Amino acid sequence: GQQLNQSPQSMFIQEGEDVSMNCTSSSIFNTWLWYKQDPGEGPVLLIALYKAGELTSNGRLTAQFGITRKDSFLNISASIPSDVGIYFCAGRGGSNYKLTFGKGTLLTVNP
Amino acid sequence: DAGVIQSPRHEVTEMGQEVTLRCKPISGHDYLFWYRQTMMRGLELLIYFNNNVPIDDSGMPEDRFSAKMPNASFSTLKIQPSEPRDSAVYFCAIAGGYSGANVLTFGAGSRLTVL
Numbered sequence: 001g002q003q004l005n006q007s008p009q010s011m012f013i014q015e016g017e018d019v020s021m022n023c024t025s026s027s028i029f030n031t032w033l034w035y036k037q038d039p040g041e042g043p044v045l046l047i048a049l050y051k052a053g054e055l056t057s058n059g060r061l062t063a064q065f066g067i068t069r070k071d072s073f074l075n076i077s078a079s080i081p082s083d084v085g086i087y088f089c090a091g092r093g094g095s096n097y098k099l100t101f102g103k104g105t106l107l108t109v110n111p
Numbered sequence: 112d113a114g115v116i117q118s119p120r121h122e123v124t125e126m127g128q129e130v131t132l133r134c135k136p137i138s139g140h141d142y143l144f145w146y147r148q149t150m151m152r153g154l155e156l157l158i159y160f161n162n163n164v165p166i167d168d169s170g171m172p173e174d175r176f177s178a179k180m181p182n183a184s185f186s187t188l189k190i191q192p193s194e195p196r197d198s199a200v201y202f203c204a205i206a207g208g209y210s211g212a213n214v215l216t217f218g219a220g221s222r223l224t225v226l
Contacts, residue, residue: 031213042115042202042217043154050213088154092213097142097206098167099215101154 006089006102013079014110021105022073023089031092032065032072033099038085046087047074079109114138115218117203123224129191132221134203135184141207144215145178145188148200157201160186172197193225 006023013019023032031050035043047058049065049072056063062075072091076083089102116135124130136143144159158168163180171178175194180186190197200222204215 033214040219042204042220043215044217045214048214090215096167097159097161097213098156099144100156103153 004089004091004100004102006105008105009103010106010108012108012110015079015081017079019076019079019083019107020073021087021089021107022071023091023102024071025091025093025100026070027093028069029091029093030069032063033090033092034061034063034072034074035088035090035101036085037088037104043088076107079107081109081111083107084109114140114216115203115205117201117218117221119221120219121222121224123226124193125226126194127192128225129189130193130197130223130225132188132201132203132223134186134188134218136186136203136205138205138216139207140183140205140216142205143180143186144204144206145186146202146204146217148202148220149198154202157188190223193223195225198223198225 003026004023033048034046037043047063052069054065060077086104086106088104090099092099118133145157146154148154157170158178160180178188200220202217202220204217206215
């Protein structure tokens with residue numbers, strides 16, 4: 001089946017720094033999604049990408065759908081303490097509605 | 112998690128007991144998904160429904176797991192008998208309707224511990 005490799009697994013940064021994380025797939029995806037999960041909660045959608053090359057921003061967050069359709073990245077600019085959490089990429093290929101999730105990137109922001 | 116209510120939020124049970132997890136979608140949707148999250152395996156899709164009909168249950172670990180969706184406002188995931196390796200956080204998620212089928216809205220999850 002489809003597999004996603006998300007990196008890095010964890011990041012420890014200082015407040016104000018920029019952050020970058022990415023996902024690569026073993027197969028082509030039609031949709032890339034980025035979610036954030038806070039402790040004790042379910043993942044919440046941050047950005048959805050639907051076309052190869054698409055670059056989308058949501059406040060301080062920017063994500064891109066790779067040209068090869070096998071990768072995506074998420075950037076967070078000027079990090080703040082509330083950015084702490086686990087960030088997941090998710091992708092969908094084919095005509096079904098099954099999303100494959102990456103293992104997540106744990107982000108810690110030191111104030 | 113305004114679109115999905117899950118219960119119980121936490122459950123601790125002993126091996127061999129039956130466990131029933133519940134999901135109540137509040138907002139409009141066409142699809143309902145059950146995911147399991149563990150440290151080792153991350154988020155895994157167990158089963159999903161379209162218009163209350165099970166479409167793909169290939170992620171259900173074994174026959175001890177079953178899921179039902181008797182109507183658009185209610186779904187259950189049952190484990191019988193439960194085993195320690197079933198300990199995980201189980202999420203219900205919905206999609207479709209106004210948000211479109213690609214975007215999943217997750218509930219807050221049910222944390223299951225099997226002793």
